[in-house]
Amino acid sequence: MTNTVADVFRPGDRARAILYDAIVVICGSLILCLSAQVKVYFPISPVPITGQTFAVLMLAALLGSRRGVLAMIAYLIEGASGLPVFAGGIGLAALIGPTGGYLFGFIAVAYVVGRLAEMGWDRRVSTTILAMLAGEFVLYTFGVCWLAIMADIRTALVIGLYPFIVGDILKIALAAAVLPAGWKLLGRLNMITGQ
DSSP, X not given: OOOSHHXXXXXXXXXHHHHHHHHHHHHHHHHHHHHHXXXXXXXXXXXXXXXHHHHHHHHHHHHOHHHHHHHHHHHHHHHHTTOSOOTTOSTHHHHHSTXXXXXXXXXXXXXXHHHHHHTTTTSSHHHHHHHHHHHHHHHHHHHHHHHHHHSOHHHHHHHHTGGGHHHHHHHHHHHHHHHHHHHHHHHXXXXXXXX
C-alpha cells in the first residue's frame, strides 16, 4: 500500500529513491519559503496571516512524516542562516521572536499530520478534517505557549489564536476537498495506465 502521495512517484531503486527524497524535501522547503511571502498583518498581532499554515499541513500530508519533518527542518535552517524566508523577520531573530513557537511547531505538525496521512487519514474527507485539526492544535499549542512566555496567556490567545480561526477553518476545508480528490484521481490514473 502506498503511504503518501509522494510515495506514488518514488522510484524503486535505492539510489534514485534517495535522490528523489532529497529533491522532494528541498522542494517542500522552497514551497514553504514562498508561502511565507504571502502575509497580512493584523494591527493587534505581531503574528501575520500567511500561506504557511496551509503549506505545512499540505506538505505534511503529501510527503509523510519523515520527509515532511526534513522539509521543515531545511526551511528553519534556510531561515536561520539569514535567507529572507520567514514571514516574521530574518535569521535567528525570527526564531526567538513572537513567531518562533509557530516556526518550531511546523516540525511537530509535519510529523503528526504526516504520520496520520501515512495511516490513510488523507483519503476521506472526515479523516482529513481530523488530521488537519490535529495539526492546527499542535501548531497553536507551540505558537500560543511561546507567546505566553513573552506575555500572559490571555494576550497570547488574543494575538496568536483568535484572529486566525476563520482562516484556518477555510484552510482545513480546502485540504479536506483537495486531498481525498487527489487520491481518487491517482486511483483513476492507475486504472487507466494499468498499474
